[in-house]
Amino acid sequence: MIYTEQNVLHNTLQSLKNQGKTIGLVPTMGALHNGHLSLVKKAKEENDITVVSIFVNPTQFNNPTDLERYPRTLEADAALLATVAPDLLIFAPTVADIYGSDVSSESFDFGQLDKEMEGSSRPGHFDGVGTIVNKLFEIVLPDRAYFGEKDYQQLLIIKKMVEQKGLPVTIVPCAIVRNEEGLALSSRNALLSEEMKKRATFIYRTLMAAKERFATHTPTEVEAWVKEVFAKESDFSLEYFTITDADTLQHITKKEGGKNYRAFIVVHAEGVRLIDNMSM
DSSP: OEEOOHHHHHHHHHHHHHTTOOEEEEEEOSOOOHHHHHHHHHHHHHOSEEEEEEOOOGGGOSOHHHHHHSOOOHHHHHHHHHHHOTTOEEEOOOHHHHHTTOOOOOOOOOTTTTTSTHHHHSTTHHHHHHHHHHHHHHHHOOSEEEEEGGGHHHHHHHHHHHHHHTOSOEEEEEOOOBOTTOOBOOGGGGGSOHHHHHHTHHHHHHHHHHHHHHTTSOHHHHHHHHHHHHHTOTTOEEEEEEEEETTTOOBOSSOOTTOOEEEEEEEEETTEEEEEEEEO
8 A cells, every 4th residue: 555645654553553563664765676675575574564665855865966867666666566565555755745845854963974985975965864764763653674785874874863863663784685797786777778787797796806805905905906997997987985894984994803894886887876885
């Protein structure tokens, strides 16, 4: 069933909560793929009720063209969801229903988590993410919410927001889902030509090679190598590649024992911004 008004959905879910039902939320911006479906299946396994939100959130876009181009495929999304979970609830509100006349973000203090990578590339992005996720939590009242590790920085920031606000929801991280060639599944992949979808697996192969090099080279050497590799590829434009502490997201220049590290990459292909990351 598709709900378009937050008050109707909230009242329905509040009644179910009062009956002792558990609720799982999968927040999405639509243009669904198998990566989203993996989150939905996990939510179904762990909760009595599963809610999938489909909402292209304007406050997390700092590029109007990017917002305009973002694929919107509600009918196809609903049909796809019905193949794996015909009894779930879909929340597909309008911007006016969510924001009223004031389409703006709340300001958050995420410490240093939002200062690097996507935070520096897309000013205000994470305030927009925090705003919509907090609104969804208020509407849906989830016991658990499911987020993919492809947006790893976002995942840590949402965990931070939940901790700061003392929200009664468990954030469940879900592994990156890739196609057979290794390309991370993304709604933005729909904007690529079929040929580029095949060629873009170069990003994954480079990440794998970087991970192998990381065992015997310094982080700085690995980063320099990745930049050299992409400089030779005219069809790809590397926005950034960085290796960070997996918990703080602070850029590293040397490795220390007992710590976990993660590499993050953003590449532009055919005007489409593709992101990926990998544990080192």
